[in-house]
Amino acid sequence: MLKKMAIGTAAILLFFVVVGWLLPSEFKVVRTIRIEAPADIIFKHVKDLKKWQHWGVWFERDPDMQVAYAGPDSSVGMKSTWQSESQGNGEMEIVAIEENQRFIYTLVFPDMGVGSTGELTLRDKEGETVVIWHDYGDVGANPLLHYVAFFMDRMIGEDLQMGLENLKVIAEAEFQQKQ
Template sequence: MRILKWLLGIIAALVVLLIAIALMLPNDFTVTRSIVINAPADKIYPLVAAPAEWKKWSVWNQRDPAMQMTFSGPASGTGAAWDWQSKSQGNGGMKFTAATPNQNIDYELHFEGMGKPSSGALKFEPQAGGTKLTWSMHGNSEGNLMMKLFSPFMDKMVGSDFDSGLKNLKKLVEQP
């Protein structure tokens, strides 16, 4: 019985320590990646502004070919949205909240059970011989201690997916 009380005491102390650490962590996180694509923005934009086109280059869709997607709103641009259900990638949805052709797309992203939605943007900048595309996501984990523990690691967790997606998009756009 003494050992059980000792173990419960250690577990309780670890839980309190974990909560204390979570409370000290920042609420906000940002993930940003960029790539230069050797094509004008008007060749890239249709592949980004239409949710149905994301399956051609997004790593999340490629990781789960059985992902179930439901599209709503217009086919592209402001108001275009999709929800997905996936055993490996989770359930969630994305909606384009603003879109200016060949310049930017702003979005809101949510995952079931992950608290507040994140917001993000895809920005198109003309470059010599092509377009610089910057993909960013911002979130706030305030009020969700579990998400707060992940916030410092979001760049490492999501950044590589952004990099891979942008590389896939570049390859798709630049193919002859």
């Protein structure tokens, strides 16, 4: 009986590993929102990593998150690092900026061995700004991490959307005050 249970358990584990190898290692999560404010108002909240605390959902979930910043403010090379029991530890670095149009960063979660690249793209459209948030990456050859890639949209998609909605509230309120 124990031998059958061991063989059955091994077969199930082998099945999950084989399926993991068949799953893609790459992932891409995309969310979009329309904001009734010009791109320059929105972009200043995006390119300054210190301002992410006002609209990023992870900071809402853990108000005790320890965050540190390094490098030139709101410029390529600026980094934020954080430690959080509930949200994990990580590092984000700005790698490219096209003023009022595109913001690119790298994101690393060293405890999980997973990272990604993120982009926020802003496009003027009929008096509004369309903001598109992409997060994409490759988890490598580990078949167990392929499951992470497969479920990444479900894992972070809602967080990206909620962040965009928070950004919308902030940018539209600021725009209304300026009018």
